[in-house]
Structure formats: structure tokens, C-alpha cells
Amino acid sequence: MQWRLWVCAMLVIAAITPACAQSGQTSSSTLVVSMTVQSSISLEFVNVQTGTGYCQISGANTSSASLNLGIASMSGDNMDSENGGCVNWYTGNNAYNILNYVYVKVFEANTTSSTYTLNAALGSVPPANVTWKFESMTNNLSTSPQPVSSSVQYATAYGMQLLVTVGSTAASGNIGESINFTAMAN
């Protein structure tokens, strides 16, 4: 009887051997991955506060936002209905002034700097008797970049009070501008 068991065992081994031999085949390859990490910063406009002097931007948290200051005039008539009452407005010296805060937030990655310099420039020359500036600036905004601040902390909302002065002799109509901001790592 024992020899029959041996024969059966050998037959079983013979039957499964080819199947076993086919599994476990391997093939290898190598993939050399390379990359170069670069320093980078990003700028976005944010809304921080509400109320008078804090008109809300649309396109918040992006680098391309818009701000509607509505219709303003020397008399200030109907301003609340035109701009939601968010604009801070006053007159003086044959002009009226619009004040509104604008906030930017700049993020850094893989830099060694802790602060950045912020410059701003108008997209086009404003009409006669209309000036634009941020109150922290010495000079009015122009189509050439002007320093807004030379040392701003990253990742914090930086507020700038925009001041638009419209002289009494300025022509009526659209006086809107594009303001181009540039943040540079220090």
C-alpha cells in the first residue's frame, strides 16, 4: 500500500510543478526622477473688513479682482444708493476724495526672505485733475511702479487705504483705473 501512496504523491508533484514554475517571473526597470525646486511667491486680493471705507472686492482670493466704488460726486448725492454706502467720502480744496481700503496677501514658498516689497502702478494715465495714491505712499500713483511698502510680512493681509482725489474741474464720466501690484521677495 505504501508504494501506491508514493506513486500518488509523485504524480501530484509532477502535475503542479509546471504551474509553479510559471508564477513569480520578474522584470525590473529603473526610473531616474529629477526636479529643481524654485522659490516662488503669490499675491491675492482679500476682503478683511466691512463697513464704510471697506468696499468689498469681487474675485477675492485671486490675483485678479475688481472693486466697484460706484458713482461719486462733489455733492455726494445718492452715494449710498450707488455704492452701497461703503465708500468713505469727503470734500475739500475744490475736490472730493474717495477713501477705501484694499487688502493683499502674499504667500511665499521655498524662499529665504521673510518680507516682500510691494509696488503699484496705474494701468493708464488718469484724466486731468484726478489723482490716485495709497496713503502710505509719498507720490501719487502713475503708470510707473511706485513703492507702496518696502517690508511687508508674508501670509498676512496687508491693508492699503486708496485715496482718489477728483478736482472740481475733472470731466464727468468713467475715471476708473486698473492698478497693477507687484510683490518682490526681499
Added chain:
Amino acid sequence: MNQRTLRFLGILALAIAAAAPAGAQTKPSATGTLNVVLENGNGIQMVLNSDASGVTLGGTGTSSATLAFGNISAYGAAPANVTITNQTSTFTATTYFDVDVQESGLTDANNGYTLSADVTSLISGVTLQIDGTTLTTTSQNLSGAGTYATNVQHSISAVVPTSGGPTPGTQLTATINLVATSN
């Protein structure tokens, strides 16, 4: 010579005369049979290919390829066919490559293959992932049932910290070892 001998000689002469023309026309020939022994052995072969959605591999179509992410940054423009996503304190650069494993002689090819990978040396501060699996210096299983003879897309990602990570402007390199094993 007796009559018997004469008859024998006559028959012999006739036989020679009959055989002679045939002998002159037959050319020698030989035949042989070659028994060829060939066995279709079981084996697999892996190559790496560029993926349509990924960066172009150097050495595509071979088992020794290179993949260059190029210049990557959290906020700058991403290289072609590289996607950048930002997290709280890291950014991730992702692209794709294909693995094509061919087989021969496997009776159980339908079972597919298992793909695993390890990295020869880690890039300090940078985490490499394939299909979301973080690579280490020990082998990690990536997929358990790859299909033979087709390009299988795999994502490869580099997770880079935005501070305290690698020195900006320095090229970083890692070698990933991929192993396909028949199931």
C-alpha cells in the same frame, strides 16, 4: 563451355545491358531530418513609456528611463504636463508615466502582474509617491493585478515642503526601482 554456362552468360549480359542505362541517369541523393527543440519559456519584460498626459521620458520604451519634472514651484508656472497643487505647508508636483509589461509562455497570464517599487536613495525633505503610495527604500506594492501587453498609466508625485525643504535652484535626483512580478 557447356550450354548451361552459355545461357548464364547470356542472361548476365542482358541484365547488364538493361541495368547500364538506368545507372547512368540516377543521381545520388540523401535525406535527413532535423528535429528542432524549442520551448516557449515563461518570462516577462517591463518597459517604461511616456504617457500622453505626462512629461516625455528619456529612454522611453526601455527599462531604464528618466523623468524630469523640470523647475517646480508652489506659485510659479507649472512645467508642461506637470500639475501643481498647494497644501498648507507643502506643494505637490504630479505627472504620469506608463508601464508596459509583456509576457511569454505564461499559462496564467490572465492573473496579471504585481508592480512594486522602492527608491534607491531618498531626497531629503521631498516625498516621492507613485499612485499615491509613498516610496521608501523598501519595496512597496503599487498594484496587484496589472494587465500584460498594455500601457498602464501611473501617477508620480513629488511632495515638497514650502519651507525648510530642499535648497531652491538645486537639482534633485532619485532612482526608483520598479519590479513587476507575475501572479
